[in-house]
Amino acid sequence: xxxxxxxxxxxxxxxxxxxxxxxxxxxxxxxxxxxxxxxxxxxxxxxxxxxxxxxxxxxxxxxxxxxxxxxxxxxxxxxxxxxxxxxxxxxxxxxxxxxxxxxxxxxxxxxxxxxxxxxxxxxxxxxxxxxxxxxxxxxxxxxxxxxxxxxxxxxxxxxxxxxxxxxxxxxxxxxxxxxxxxxxxxxxxxxxxxxxxxxxxxxxxxxxxxxxxxxxxxxxxxxxxxxxxxxxxxxxxxxxxxxxxxxxxxxxxxxxxxxxxxxxxxxxxxxxxxxxxxxxxxxxxxxxxxxxxxxxxxxxxxxxxxxxxxxxxxxxxxxxxxxxxxxxxxxxxxxxxxxxxxxxxxxxxxxxxxxxxxxxxxxxxxxxxxxxxxxxxxxxxxxxxxxxxxxxxxxxxxxxxxxxxx
Numbered sequence: 001x002x003x004x005x006x007x008x009x010x011x012x013x014x015x016x017x018x019x020x021x022x023x024x025x026x027x028x029x030x031x032x033x034x035x036x037x038x039x040x041x042x043x044x045x046x047x048x049x050x051x052x053x054x055x056x057x058x059x060x061x062x063x064x065x066x067x068x069x070x071x072x073x074x075x076x077x078x079x080x081x082x083x084x085x086x087x088x089x090x091x092x093x094x095x096x097x098x099x100x101x102x103x104x105x106x107x108x109x110x111x112x113x114x115x116x117x118x119x120x121x122x123x124x125x126x127x128x129x130x131x132x133x134x135x136x137x138x139x140x141x142x143x144x145x146x147x148x149x150x151x152x153x154x155x156x157x158x159x160x161x162x163x164x165x166x167x168x169x170x171x172x173x174x175x176x177x178x179x180x181x182x183x184x185x186x187x188x189x190x191x192x193x194x195x196x197x198x199x200x201x202x203x204x205x206x207x208x209x210x211x212x213x214x215x216x217x218x219x220x221x222x223x224x225x226x227x228x229x230x231x232x233x234x235x236x237x238x239x240x241x242x243x244x245x246x247x248x249x250x251x252x253x254x255x256x257x258x259x260x261x262x263x264x265x266x267x268x269x270x271x272x273x274x275x276x277x278x279x280x281x282x283x284x285x286x287x288x289x290x291x292x293x294x295x296x297x298x299x300x301x302x303x304x305x306x307x308x309x310x311x312x313x314x315x316x317x318x319x320x321x322x323x324x325x326x327x328x329x330x331x332x333x334x335x336x337x338x339x340x341x342x343x344x345x346x347x348x349x350x351x352x353x354x355x356x357x358x359x360x361x362x363x364x365x366x367x368x369x370x371x372x373x374x375x376x377x378x379x380x381x382x383x384x385x386x387x388x389x390x391x392x393x394x395x396x397x398x399x400x401x402x403x404x405x406x
Contacts, residue, residue, distance in 0.1 A: 201226025
């Protein structure tokens, strides 16, 4: 059993961690920082929705230069850098967060020290800028929101990349407090419902013993209230509309409510058809739902679209091939499954860990095909690629005793 704090952190950070944000909506009926509706800001977000991270970062840098001391401008730049790094590290595949294996498993990444320091500095700067704005007015809702956003983004990085769950949880709690205060001051500041809604849902979803423990320190929550807040943010949020819908999609997927989750994913694809990650999510949900052939078709559609010049500004096809290989294995289409896993292992953007996972899976499928020699070759390749890894430990096990199925 994993520590309860890690269970709490997983679900909370699942809510905070998302692949993309919404185009700042023209929702004139809700309160927001005026800068969120600035045409330059919208253009920068447009580049981000295309997963053109360098293009969005350069535009956000210009916006920050033009608005010195404004924490929301610093947040934009922080946000783009965090998700650029998460995407590089293959950490935006929501399959990692759809179950508890993300916390219990040994997920290794190679952190970029320069990017790490940049993210830390941007987060600290945003918090400092927000604190300066709060000195003359502790109820400055724009500053409170910006401070909470910065802390939530830093929490995501700490948990996903550095796996510093305790520090991440503390920052996430502080972000929730800032956004809860925003809603107390102005219930129509809809974007603040994202973090608060996540907290409500998470506390409400905790096992009873831990929920009672949290109640002793004054922390209470409701799944229904949390989902209602996320739905409102999804419908009316200015810069959190898509994020809120992704949170709902992930929570529904964890609850095995696949039809509802798939509807949300399909809606996101309809809005952003050139978003690689949203298309991948549709296929992943179909796979989890048990719609194997449908999922394979969706995975192949993503691969076909990737062959169109410039259709996806960024893509990690290894994630597609791994999901497709797993689905084909479930359909007992073993020969095709091996091809998919092998393709995933050797994509230019494949991380060392996913390379090992693909090779291990290929070996398992060869065992299911009763081709012991080829299975051993794959297992040895896993060991050669990282002898002190969790995948190598499994490979050594299957070198001795053939894999016989899940």
